[in-house]
Amino acid sequence: MIYSVRGRLAVKELNFAVIECAGVGYGCRTTYTTVSKLGEIGSEAMLYTYLYVREDVVELFGFATLQELSCFKLLISVSGVGPKAATAILSDVDPERFAFLVASGDSKFFTKTKGIGAKTAQRIVLELKDKISSETLSGSVSKDAAVFSQAVSGGGATTSVSEALEALMVLGYSQGEVAPILGKLDASLSTQDLIKETLKLIAAKNQR
Numbered sequence: 713m714i715y716s717v718r719g720r721l722a723v724k725e726l727n728f729a730v731i732e733c734a735g736v737g738y739g740c741r742t743t744y745t746t747v748s749k750l751g752e753i754g755s756e757a758m759l760y761t762y763l764y765v766r767e768d769v770v771e772l773f774g775f776a777t778l779q780e781l782s783c784f785k786l787l788i789s790v791s792g793v794g795p796k797a798a799t800a801i802l803s804d805v806d807p808e809r810f811a812f813l814v815a816s817g818d819s820k821f822f823t824k825t826k827g828i829g830a831k832t833a834q835r836i837v838l839e840l841k842d843k844i845s846s847e848t849l850s851g852s853v854s855k856d857a858a859v860f861s862q863a864v865s866g867g868g869a870t871t872s873v874s875e876a877l878e879a880l881m882v883l884g885y886s887q888g889e890v891a892p893i894l895g896k897l898d899a900s901l902s903t904q905d906l907i908k909e910t911l912k913l914i915a916a917k918n919q920r
């Protein structure tokens with residue numbers, strides 16, 4: 713498994729970059745969002761990677777942030793959505809906006825991406841809303857969410873807060889990043905509303 717690559721930026725194209733590490737150039741398919749964050753040719757760059765392997769293809773994908781990588785993994789888990797479509801979608805929308813669209817059920821937005829029809833867009837929202845709110849998340853995430861929900865509720869577990877934290881962590885956000893925001897929101901809100909409000913505040917903070 714190749715977790716990340718760091719080295720000299722050798723090639724930078726619209727949806728492709730090559731990072732040279734110890735004399736080896738790693739070609740990474742990527743998004744316009746990530747490419748726009750890379751520096752000039754010759755500068756140091758680092759990408760979080762995903763190795764996509766199928767019978768007839770082996771490709772390395774690279775992303776500037778863990779959030780974008782997490783969104784990519786979620787997208788390719790959707791039936792009918794391959795890595796090409798996933799990178800196209802993430803070229804049109806940043807991770808915060810993507811998470812908000814899924815949480816709010818806005819499938820229409822995804823049809824703006826070339827090659828994504830109405831049925832595929834609806835499937836993305838339906839399948840990912842179910843996945844990010846699933847109760848079968850990893851034990852470490854569930855444990856962290858439970859501890860946090862107990863803390864903000866004075867010792868009594870708050871299901872909606874716990875589920876919102878789990879969902880946001882699945883999307884690639886750290887507990888340290890979202891917990892302070894969730895802690896200030898009304899714990900009586902639904903899971904979906906907590907997710908939406910948290911994403912709005914994260915997006916507003918990043919735009920400052």
